[in-house]
Amino acid sequence: MSDEFLNVQLLISGKWQDAADGRTLPVHDPATGETIGKIAHASKTDLALAAEGAAKGFEAWRTLTAWDRFVIMRRAANLLRERAESIARIMSREQGKPLAQALAEIDGAAGVIEYFGEEGRRLNDVLVPPRVANVEQRVLHRPVGVVAAFTPWNFPINQIARKLGAALGAGCAVIVKAPEDTPASPAELLRVFLDAGIPAGAVSLVYGDPAEISEYLIAHPVVRKISFTGSTPVGKHLASLAGAQMKPVTMELGGHAPVIVCADADLDAAAERLAAAKFRNAGQVCIAPTRFLLEQSIAPTFVDKFKARMSALKIGRGVDDGVTMGPLVNSRRVKALQELVEDARANGATVWHPDTALPNGGCFFPPTLIQNPDLSMRVMQEEPFGPLAIVSEFTSLTDAVKEANRLPYGLAAYVYTRNERTQRLLGEQVEAGMVAVNHHGIGVPEVPFGGIKDSGYGTEGGPEALRAHTYIKLVSSEQAKADF
Ligand code: NAD
Numbered sequence: 001m002s003d004e005f006l007n008v009q010l011l012i013s014g015k016w017q018d019a020a021d022g023r024t025l026p027v028h029d030p031a032t033g034e035t036i037g038k039i040a041h042a043s044k045t046d047l048a049l050a051a052e053g054a055a056k057g058f059e060a061w062r063t064l065t066a067w068d069r070f071v072i073m074r075r076a077a078n079l080l081r082e083r084a085e086s087i088a089r090i091m092s093r094e095q096g097k098p099l100a101q102a103l104a105e106i107d108g109a110a111g112v113i114e115y116f117g118e119e120g121r122r123l124n125d126v127l128v129p130p131r132v133a134n135v136e137q138r139v140l141h142r143p144v145g146v147v148a149a150f151t152p153w154n155f156p157i158n159q160i161a162r163k164l165g166a167a168l169g170a171g172c173a174v175i176v177k178a179p180e181d182t183p184a185s186p187a188e189l190l191r192v193f194l195d196a197g198i199p200a201g202a203v204s205l206v207y208g209d210p211a212e213i214s215e216y217l218i219a220h221p222v223v224r225k226i227s228f229t230g231s232t233p234v235g236k237h238l239a240s241l242a243g244a245q246m247k248p249v250t251m252e253l254g255g256h257a258p259v260i261v262c263a264d265a266d267l268d269a270a271a272e273r274l275a276a277a278k279f280r281n282a283g284q285v286c287i288a289p290t291r292f293l294l295e296q297s298i299a300p301t302f303v304d305k306f307k308a309r310m311s312a313l314k315i316g317r318g319v320d321d322g323v324t325m326g327p328l329v330n331s332r333r334v335k336a337l338q339e340l341v342e343d344a345r346a347n348g349a350t351v352w353h354p355d356t357a358l359p360n361g362g363c364f365f366p367p368t369l370i371q372n373p374d375l376s377m378r379v380m381q382e383e384p385f386g387p388l389a390i391v392s393e394f395t396s397l398t399d400a401v402k403e404a405n406r407l408p409y410g411l412a413a414y415v416y417t418r419n420e421r422t423q424r425l426l427g428e429q430v431e432a433g434m435v436a437v438n439h440h441g442i443g444v445p446e447v448p449f450g451g452i453k454d455s456g457y458g459t460e461g462g463p464e465a466l467r468a469h470t471y472i473k474l475v476s477s478e479q480a481k482a483d484f
Helices: 044-062 066-082 084-095 099-120 158-170 184-195 210-219 232-244 267-283 296-311 331-346 397-404 420-429 462-467
Strands: 006-008 010-012 015-017 024-028 035-040 126-128 135-143 146-150 173-177 203-206 223-229 249-252 257-261 289-295 350-352 368-371 388-394 412-416 434-437 470-478
Touching (some): 044 135, 044 203, 084 184, 146 210, 184 203, 210 232, 223 232, 267 296, 289 296, 296 368, 296 388, 331 350, 331 388, 397 420
Parallel strands (some): 006 035, 146 173
Antiparallel strands (some): 010 015, 024 035
């Protein structure tokens, strides 16, 4: 059933609908290049209706109690779990990732929605003791309003779940501009909210021309906050549009994650976990480890172990049994990766791929290891966002930290060492929004998820993410003196 031709509509005021002018865009399977569906392409008429519907949806949603909002969000999370198999298949077809990874993503998204629903119940107001008798100072956290959320194709559901969860948990309504490359699984996510009983307009979904939609929605008076996940250049552009309108933003942008592997690390565990993290979703992950900094004495051993993991990857269509790495999302990404690798090779790098044939056709790109890099290579400056790891060696931790902090990015960083002092030292000194030591346990709902420097600002996890969708209001009132 989920292998049908996909027909994705806009969600406006609680109703699924085609674009007012009937325009559509095709959806492709990146593993075959085949057209597998179509999506409605919103025009300004549709966007105006979406904004109007969201304003009404916000009134209906914010006036529910936090408990009632939680009940709907928990129901939505459970529906998502119930429908996981069929939604995972849709995601795998349109995005290319292996089914097991799609299922894990959906399960994670359900956990995020549930968490933010619960956290919304703890958005407590505060009474601040006054300096003057009979004055009561109440500090209130109130939902900021309608949020415009722009999300990318690498985690079609989880990227939306983080934005929807935090916004809805705080009592905001959301207009989602989901990725045109992977539109059908996001539509299924929005459907679970409708089926869970969310008021019409509290969640809306549009697709079309990303630049046209962001320009329109960011300037629209109904929209009070912008949340974006994607590349740093687009993030900076959207932040400047939002700045001109004095609207707050959450920006989750690119990364170029360093990994420091010390000589005392458990190298088997490091190679296994790092390979899993590197090649998950064919490396199209903002927190994927990319610059591998290996202590010189263990570098050859680690590289051998890592290559063995690369050789064990089974590359193919995400929906096929046993596949562990699918294609890239589109041919634009294949070309971008090819250019980075060619530039590295031309500048003297050693480029290694496992000896496995890639499937014919589609947007496949081999797992790639770049050795002997130097700083003149583009790949040492630009986020590859693909199944590509770069290996260099270090002899002092000071040099490793310097290299880790060299780039303007600061999203995730990884450290492998058994030494507790080194763990603490690197945890402090590496400039990143998230540092994981000896494992990859970042991304769970209750902890911060976000970057610094060019990787953005704000967080998409933990109570801070919810609070970023509220404004603070002081109500200070003088009470009449008791006359009894
Ligand atoms: P891109 O910058 O063209 O697009 C990234 C995302 O932003 C897409 O979903 C796209 O629809 C959206 N977008 C682009 N222009 C927009 C605009 N003016 N207004 C609103 N949305 C807009 O990049 P791409 O080629 O699709 O992806 C490659 C790069 O994107 C990667 O190098 C990576 O840095 C970044 N990316 C990051 C994440 C992440 O999780 N942080 C996810 C996907 C892509």
